[in-house]
Amino acid sequence: xxxxxxxxxxxxxxxxxxxxxxxxxxxxxxxxxxxxxxxxxxxxxxxxxxxxxxxxxxxxxxxxxxxxxxxxxxxxxxxxxxxxxxxxxxxxxxxxxxxxxxxxxxxxxxxxxxxxxxxxxxxxxxxxxxxxxxxxxxxxxxxxxxxxxxxxxxxxxxxxxxxxxxxxxxxxxxxxxxxxxxxxxxxxxxxxxxxxxxxxxxxxxxxxxxxxxxxxxxxxxxxxxxxxxxxxxxxxxxxxxxxxxxxxxxxxxxxxxxxxxxxxxxxxxxxxxxxxxxxxxxxxxxxxxxxxxxxxxxxxxxxxxxxxxxxxx
Ligand code: CP
Ligand code: NVA
Numbered sequence: 001x002x003x004x005x006x007x008x009x010x011x012x013x014x015x016x017x018x019x020x021x022x023x024x025x026x027x028x029x030x031x032x033x034x035x036x037x038x039x040x041x042x043x044x045x046x047x048x049x050x051x052x053x054x055x056x057x058x059x060x061x062x063x064x065x066x067x068x069x070x071x072x073x074x075x076x077x078x079x080x081x082x083x084x085x086x087x088x089x090x091x092x093x094x095x096x097x098x099x100x101x102x103x104x105x106x107x108x109x110x111x112x113x114x115x116x117x118x119x120x121x122x123x124x125x126x127x128x129x130x131x132x133x134x135x136x137x138x139x140x141x142x143x144x145x146x147x148x149x150x151x152x153x154x155x156x157x158x159x160x161x162x163x164x165x166x167x168x169x170x171x172x173x174x175x176x177x178x179x180x181x182x183x184x185x186x187x188x189x190x191x192x193x194x195x196x197x198x199x200x201x202x203x204x205x206x207x208x209x210x211x212x213x214x215x216x217x218x219x220x221x222x223x224x225x226x227x228x229x230x231x232x233x234x235x236x237x238x239x240x241x242x243x244x245x246x247x248x249x250x251x252x253x254x255x256x257x258x259x260x261x262x263x264x265x266x267x268x269x270x271x272x273x274x275x276x277x278x279x280x281x282x283x284x285x286x287x288x289x290x291x292x293x294x295x296x297x298x299x300x301x302x303x304x305x306x307x308x309x310x311x312x313x
Pocket of ligand 2: 272
């Protein structure tokens, strides 16, 4: 656990900032915390600690799992709606960061521009955790790694296929897979590719870890022989005005019974949720025997508890 101990005071903005060893240690800690919780063993290393959670977008999983996680670890979390803060009336991110740092031990934020989270982290004297931006969703990707590792027991030779929008979740998965040496293939419509900086970073990292990185417009190519098939909504938060156009563009990228035939027979179906059955995934796949989506959602709790313990103690 030495590498984890060294995360004290660190921000958690993107998995690109963490080494392979640090990520593997976070996963080991998450497993350990999960086992403790399942066994009913109380573990409260964060007694007396407080977390501020700023939300500028909606959330079910992130909000509830962070709040419950903090409570289970002995601390407290407070939900702050961005519109109710002075931030919503123009107080700067930098001033908000400096003020909140006087009161709380850690800040989690879900917002639009990734740069806002970076600015918050720059000015806060306490760790800042990214609870989703337009570019990244590192807490989700850590939970996704945990879910895959629990089933496959390794990342070497494991192939993750992501089919759909090259969005924040796709970017986060590129970083995650590359760091742990898992092969990743992303299939998306032309013009909806993941951010070039994530693709380039993943390829660079993959040269060292052994992860292969493929971005294609062919869903069958991505899913062929995959151990895990992942999708996400076609319209992310903040893109609602594009939803009619996206509904058309993404139609050939639906994860359905036909497409998953190309995956390994024991493939895991994954989705960060919320899901739209009949759009990015059929009900048959989403609710079928290969679906791990609720285990995956559950793992948000354990992965985030590992992050909290690591950056705070
Ligand atoms: N997957 C995820 O982040 O869910 P919420 O938007 O409900 O937090
Ligand atoms: N890509 C989705 C993920 C939601 C958890 C969004 O940003 O809305």
